[in-house]
């Protein structure tokens with residue numbers, strides 16, 4: 001009989017979990033609701049700490065962004081952002097609030113992790129990162145996945161926290177080389193990671209590859225990582241990610257020695273995803289040629305996105321005084337520099353030539369439609385409504401499809417009851 005993902009279990013922290021991890025998707029695409037569904041159903045969900053103060057404002061009604069802006073309002077039109085800082089205590093407060101409100105609502109046997117992007121340097125890379133990590137531990141997060149950036153020092157930043165050895169800590173890598181470097185540094189604090197996510201070239205968000213991403217293959221990197229950990233005698237679960245679209249894709253990795261699989265793209269079009277409803281429709285409609293990997297992100301990493309998203313075509317004035325998540329320790333961000341250089345060289349006419357985007361503004365407004373390679377297959381996973389739109393799925397439906405499907409089949413959702421029937425139940429034609 002064909003195997004299904006539910007025939008396997010992820011063993012972590014003495015628990016036996018459904019081996020399905022929903023990866024972090026910033027900014028607030030992997031919402032609290034999405035992560036809680038994964039946990040309720042016995043798997044692992046992620047919230048993302050990307051732009052957490054802004055997300056906390058949107059979700060919990062706090063005022064972190066306006067308070068930061070009011071401290072810096074005299075500087076808004078100036079290119080010099082060296083004096084623009086986050087208050088570290090506020091960063092910690094936002095994380096603590098958001099994470100604790102999420103964890104209070106958690107039900108079921110699964111876990112909720114935080115996806116933490118090192119590349120969000122926030123004007124003070126070390127202290128803001130430390131504040132984010134420690135506040136998440138304070139607030140009771142089950143685990144932290146370190147992503148986007150090498151994070152060599154991140155374990156040391158948390159080493160004196162009382163939960164450093166009890167909370168689950170994992171890392172995302174895209175090569176054995178990166179893993180080796182990380183393990184060497186983790187050895188200094190005598191704390192290996194509890195799991196390793198191996199992210200391949202078909203993933204969404206930022207990629208750990210160059211523009212030559214097509215030359216790389218997740219299966220090959222995954223095997224190298226598994227072999228390396230075996231040779232070193234390190235029994236750490238390896239979790240492949242990127243392009244695992246069906247339950248059967250997942251089973252193939254489990255049979256090859258994976259501890260679990262991490263997925264994201266199929267959950268972008270669920271009710272629980274933070275993307276606005278019309279953007280979910282754009283994801284469903286996408287064809288393969290509508291998706292590109294480009295270098296528009298000021299982080300310097302390639303990023304995959306839909307070509308027709310507003311971020312690709314629009315250039316906005318940098319909003320570092322309110323946001324500033326990509327400012328380095330001296331107030332630099334490559335978009336900020338490109339913007340003011342273009343403004344100096346010819347004003348508005350030159351702006352369209354800028355080869356970077358303002359990720360802070362566009363991500364917060366859901367205008368940078370980052371996506372996985374197989375976004376063009378999302379239309380296979382649902383039905384069309386009578387008006388031609390695609391039926392939005394529930395996270396439970398997608399989760400269970402990964403968990404129980406076989407032979408690369410994808411279960412379609414129940415057919416939608418037409419709205420006319422809901423408005424007028426007597427319109428239902430009953431058998432005599």
Ligand SMILES: Cc1cc2nc3c(=O)[nH]c(=O)nc-3n(C[C@H](O)[C@H](O)[C@H](O)COP(=O)(O)O)c2cc1C
Nearest residue numbers: 023024025026147203204205242243263264265372
């Ligand atoms: C819309 C979207 C946003 C993402 N954002 C992030 C992110 O902020 N941080 C991160 O580590 N990974 C991010 N990812 C990568 C996912 O967490 C995951 O590892 C990967 O996309 C899995 O591959 P799949 O999308 O083909 O299933 C994102 C993926 C998508 C689709």
